[in-house]
Amino acid sequence: MPEKLPPNAVVVESALRERGAHGEIVVLPEKAPTAAAAAAQLGCDVGAIANSLIFDADGAPLLVLTSGAHRVDVELIARTAGAERVRRATPEFVRAATGQPIGGVAPVGHPTPVRTLVDNWLSKHEVVWAAGGHPHTVFPTTFDELVRITGGTPVDVE
Numbered sequence: 001m002p003e004k005l006p007p008n009a010v011v012v013e014s015a016l017r018e019r020g021a022h023g024e025i026v027v028l029p030e031k032a033p034t035a036a037a038a039a040a041q042l043g044c045d046v047g048a049i050a051n052s053l054i055f056d057a058d059g060a061p062l063l064v065l066t067s068g069a070h071r072v073d074v075e076l077i078a079r080t081a082g083a084e085r086v087r088r089a090t091p092e093f094v095r096a097a098t099g100q101p102i103g104g105v106a107p108v109g110h111p112t113p114v115r116t117l118v119d120n121w122l123s124k125h126e127v128v129w130a131a132g133g134h135p136h137t138v139f140p141t142t143f144d145e146l147v148r149i150t151g152g153t154p155v156d157v158e
Helices: 007-018 035-042 074-081 091-098 120-124 143-150
Strands: 049-057 060-067 086-088 115-119 128-131 137-141 153-155
Touching: 007 137, 035 049, 035 128, 049 074, 049 091, 049 115, 060 074, 060 091, 060 120, 060 143, 074 086, 074 115, 074 153, 115 120, 115 143, 120 143, 120 153, 128 143, 137 143, 143 153
Parallel strands: 049 128, 060 115, 115 153
Antiparallel strands: 049 060, 049 086, 128 137
């Protein structure tokens, strides 16, 4: 992967600057479509990876930023979000909602704001790594910054 940022990562980088985020986007040598793959390349705990999971919540996109150490309890998330039905979104739904591919969905940089829930577990890590809009890109942040830049709601996901 070249050092030049992919177009989606440029959009995310701009959104990060607009929101006063401090981390710089890092281009990884290999794709990091999973928390384990990202953690291995970054040399950090898998729990410090903020997985970006898009769900279809009664037809509306719902972004859940969860620790790579957790699996999302969909019923809990449905109750938390006040939705009748929450299910994993299709790749097409994800792309339409975020403008980004699965495996690289960033917390910001979407065509329109996406309701966001942020896993409380991420607060246990001094540095949290989130996707940068492309499967080869990530950026460092903190739990508090993630909540702030996304307008997200801190929640328990499991």
